Amino acid sequence: MYTLGIDIGSTTSKAVILKDGTEIAASSIVVATVGTDGVSQALDNVMKESGLTQADMACTVATGYGRQTYDGADYQVSELTCHALGVHFVCPGARTVIDIGGQDAKVLSLNEEGRMVNFVMNDKCAAGTGRFLDVMANILKLDISQLETEAAKAVKPASISSTCTVFAESEVISQLASGTDIPDLVAGICQSVATRVASLAKRVGVREEVCMSGGVAQNGGVRNAMAKELGVEIYYDKRAQELGALGAAIYAYGKSSQS
Amino acid sequence: MYTLGIDIGSTTSKAVILKDGTEIAASSIVVATVGTDGVSQALDNVMKESGLTQADMACTVATGYGRQTYDGADYQVSELTCHALGVHFVCPGARTVIDIGGQDAKVLSLNEEGRMVNFVMNDKCAAGTGRFLDVMANILKLDISQLETEAAKAVKPASISSTCTVFAESEVISQLASGTDIPDLVAGICQSVATRVASLAKRVGVREEVCMSGGVAQNGGVRNAMAKELGVEIYYDKRAQELGALGAAIYAYGKSSQS
Numbered sequence: 001m002y003t004l005g006i007d008i009g010s011t012t013s014k015a016v017i018l019k020d021g022t023e024i025a026a027s028s029i030v031v032a033t034v035g036t037d038g039v040s041q042a043l044d045n046v047m048k049e050s051g052l053t054q055a056d057m058a059c060t061v062a063t064g065y066g067r068q069t070y071d072g073a074d075y076q077v078s079e080l081t082c083h084a085l086g087v088h089f090v091c092p093g094a095r096t097v098i099d100i101g102g103q104d105a106k107v108l109s110l111n112e113e114g115r116m117v118n119f120v121m122n123d124k125c126a127a128g129t130g131r132f133l134d135v136m137a138n139i140l141k142l143d144i145s146q147l148e149t150e151a152a153k154a155v156k157p158a159s160i161s162s163t164c165t166v167f168a169e170s171e172v173i174s175q176l177a178s179g180t181d182i183p184d185l186v187a188g189i190c191q192s193v194a195t196r197v198a199s200l201a202k203r204v205g206v207r208e209e210v211c212m213s214g215g216v217a218q219n220g221g222v223r224n225a226m227a228k229e230l231g232v233e234i235y236y237d238k239r240a241q242e243l244g245a246l247g248a249a250i251y252a253y254g255k256s257s258q259s
Numbered sequence: 260m261y262t263l264g265i266d267i268g269s270t271t272s273k274a275v276i277l278k279d280g281t282e283i284a285a286s287s288i289v290v291a292t293v294g295t296d297g298v299s300q301a302l303d304n305v306m307k308e309s310g311l312t313q314a315d316m317a318c319t320v321a322t323g324y325g326r327q328t329y330d331g332a333d334y335q336v337s338e339l340t341c342h343a344l345g346v347h348f349v350c351p352g353a354r355t356v357i358d359i360g361g362q363d364a365k366v367l368s369l370n371e372e373g374r375m376v377n378f379v380m381n382d383k384c385a386a387g388t389g390r391f392l393d394v395m396a397n398i399l400k401l402d403i404s405q406l407e408t409e410a411a412k413a414v415k416p417a418s419i420s421s422t423c424t425v426f427a428e429s430e431v432i433s434q435l436a437s438g439t440d441i442p443d444l445v446a447g448i449c450q451s452v453a454t455r456v457a458s459l460a461k462r463v464g465v466r467e468e469v470c471m472s473g474g475v476a477q478n479g480g481v482r483n484a485m486a487k488e489l490g491v492e493i494y495y496d497k498r499a500q501e502l503g504a505l506g507a508a509i510y511a512y513g514k515s516s517q518s
């Protein structure tokens with residue numbers, strides 16, 4: 001039996017086809033810029049990869065920010081529920097999920113079945129989100145993908161005292177002007193994100209294993225800083241970006257096998 | 260008897276000479292850029308204006324962020340205390356002072372003698388401070404001094420949903436791109452500062468009369484938005500920027516007349 005999960009985010013669309021609730025048959029991530037149809041493209045990709053058609057899907061679940069915009073789904077399910085299921089699939093021991101996206105950060109507490117039992121979220125303040133990193137990368141004239149390697153070269157991570165993105169920006173500009181090395185600044189920037197999100201995580205309670213997901217989790221500099229900050233190991237799965245879509249496909253499998 | 264108050268801020272130095280605790284004999288505001296000695300200049304100005312010398316001062320009090328850097332004072336007194344005294348001098352009925360500076364915002368609650376009985380402060384977040392206005396003026400390619408007249412021309416103030424400076428910046432950029440008029444945007448921006456600081460004021464409790472001070476209070480757009488937001492009249496004194504120095508001179512008078 002095949003089930004389909006679609007995660008429609010603000011900047012990317014993801015699709016995953018799951019076979020019998022246990023095996024990923026195909027997956028796709030499409031960066032969807034405004035005006036393009038990222039969802040159709042992601043669906044085309046997974047159908048091509050698996051050699052299946054939508055008619056083969058026993059159930060389809062849509063999740064994510066834009067899930068209301070797709071009318072081909074049997075169910076629309078919240079991101080948090082799907083995300084938790086996806087994390088549980090790749091890391092059954094996960095009890096805490098730290099998800100840092102482009103504009104928000106969430107910390108989820110999971111039970112043994114991968115169900116979310118608690119969560120905290122910041123979607124009001126750019127500090128501790130991908131947007132903080134965007135602003136800083138822009139000042140340092142780096143691409144966001146370079147932050148990890150730069151942070152790894154740090155000798156003495158710069159200390160950034162302001163949490164606020166705007167005030168921290170001024171600090172980074174003045175440290176740059178006074179000759180602080182870029183790698184040290186980048187390490188300080190990653191640390192700032194980690195500190196901010198760690199305080200969110202402490203509010204929900206950190207239980208191991210701890211798993212990171214979301215676009216910012218791709219940055220090893222932030223992952224390392226987070227591990228130090230919380231004093232735990234951080235589990236990271238390469239499929240971090242498609243865990244929402246995966247969870248949606250798992251949810252769809254649960255629905256089909258019930259009926 | 261003459262007393263001298265000096266307020267050493269992060270961007271300006273202010274000095275006031277007070278005669279017998281009741282009459283302003285001279286005052287000066289000097290914009291102090293890094294590396295220049297704003298304090299000496301402000302002192303030179305008030306001495307020239309009054310025809311007095313430092314030897315004529317019965318007592319000198321320094322206040323403000325940089326008060327520790329000036330060693331010619333008899334006392335160093337906190338900004339909040341001096342500010343409250345200065346406000347009470349120009350507006351004896353003031354029970355609430357809303358002070359919005361370049362990087363912070365404070366709300367003070369005063370008793371009948373002009374003593375501060377309670378206060379709340381935001382110095383962590385750029386939203387609701389002068390910095391928010393700087394960022395926005397920069398996007399709109401306006402000088403900060405133009406915001407008041409632009410806001411006055413608004414027909415339908417733009418609504419800015421994000422409180423965060425960084426997220427609000429994106430909103431303003433996209434509203435600008437989609438053709439919203441500058442005056443409407445500026446009115447929305449002033450409203451945003453007012454909303455944010457009003458929520459701070461509500462925490463301390465708003466009692467009339469309400470007086471605004473600090474650099475941002477010069478902007479009538481913010482004052483009007485604040486008056487609407489709180490449903491009270493806002494008292495504003497042209498000497499708003501020198502109230503700290505004035506309060507320091509009043510404090511100095513209190514000390515000299517005791518002894």
Ligand code: SF4
Pocket residue numbers: 124125126127163164165166167383384385386422423424425426
């Ligand atoms: S602290 Fe800074 S980044 Fe956070 S909401 Fe305030 S302005 Fe935005």
